[in-house]
Amino acid sequence: MRQFISTIGITLKKHLPQRKLALDILMEIGILAVVYVVYMYSRGSVDAKEVTALEHAREIMDLEKAMGIFVELDIQSWFLDSSAMTHFANILYTICYYPAVIIFAIWAYWRYRSKYKFMRTVFVISAIIAFISFALYPTAPPRFFDGRELDTITVEDLGFVDTIAEHWDKNESSDPNTYNPFAAMPSLHFGWTVMVSAGLLWMTRSRFGRALAVILPIAMFFGITSTANHFILDAVAGAIVIGIAFWLTALIFRHKHKLSFIWSKRTHS
Secondary structure, rough: OOOHHHHHHHHHHHHHOOOHHHHHHHHHHHHHHHHHHHHHHHHHOOOOHHHHEEEEEEEHHHHHHHHOOOOHHHHHHHHHOOOHHHHHHHHHHHOOOOOHHHHHHHHHHOOOHHHHHHHHHHHHHHHEEEEEEHHOEEEEEEHEOOEEEEOOOOOOOOOOHHHHHHHHHHOOOOOOOOOOEEEEOHHHHHHHHHHHHHHHHOOOOOHHHHHHHHHHHHHHHHHHHHHOOOOHHHHHHHHHHHHHHHHHHHHHHEEEEEHHHHHHHHHHO
């Protein structure tokens, strides 16, 4: 026990900046909370037109067919064979998203403070990029192509099943201020899972951590496709968004480091 307490003390001294731990935690929670609230409400504020969003979805399907990767219906059929598999698909879609991101953030903050702040910046930038994409290219998810009737159009039935709506009686939000059903491109479900995976590979060398880093994006890929919430190209776009966010974050931190170095030289000269 004494060794355990000593280890915690050393860890705190090593990672804790000048601000007190409680203040730093509150600040980080505040940053993420603000980003999330702004993201959700801005997401809901996008005036996505049904016809436009459906047409964009058809463009994605046509592109996937041309590339030979339009296999979402085949993937979903694997999970629709049994009720247990369908529930498993819904669990993959939900558990691998916010819970995975939140648990990773807490773990990274406590164990690898400076690396956490890099990843937090990646998270913020990716949310900004995604909102711009939602506004410029609203896209309906595959689950809309189930023969449903919308306000202005009856959508063709391509055989997709909205598994979360049918089996869990969920999906459509009652709050239009925070819900945009046409925010499928890019898939942040997949993108943020890739972000967590990259963070795990960067921060840990344990076999469990590295295995988890491999499993998470694979699980989320099947989660988003088997529930008909995203196309494969949505996932690709989500990964690209994270790649861009990593690149921009690296530029920001490099510039920040240079400014800190210049300031340090001036104050000591």
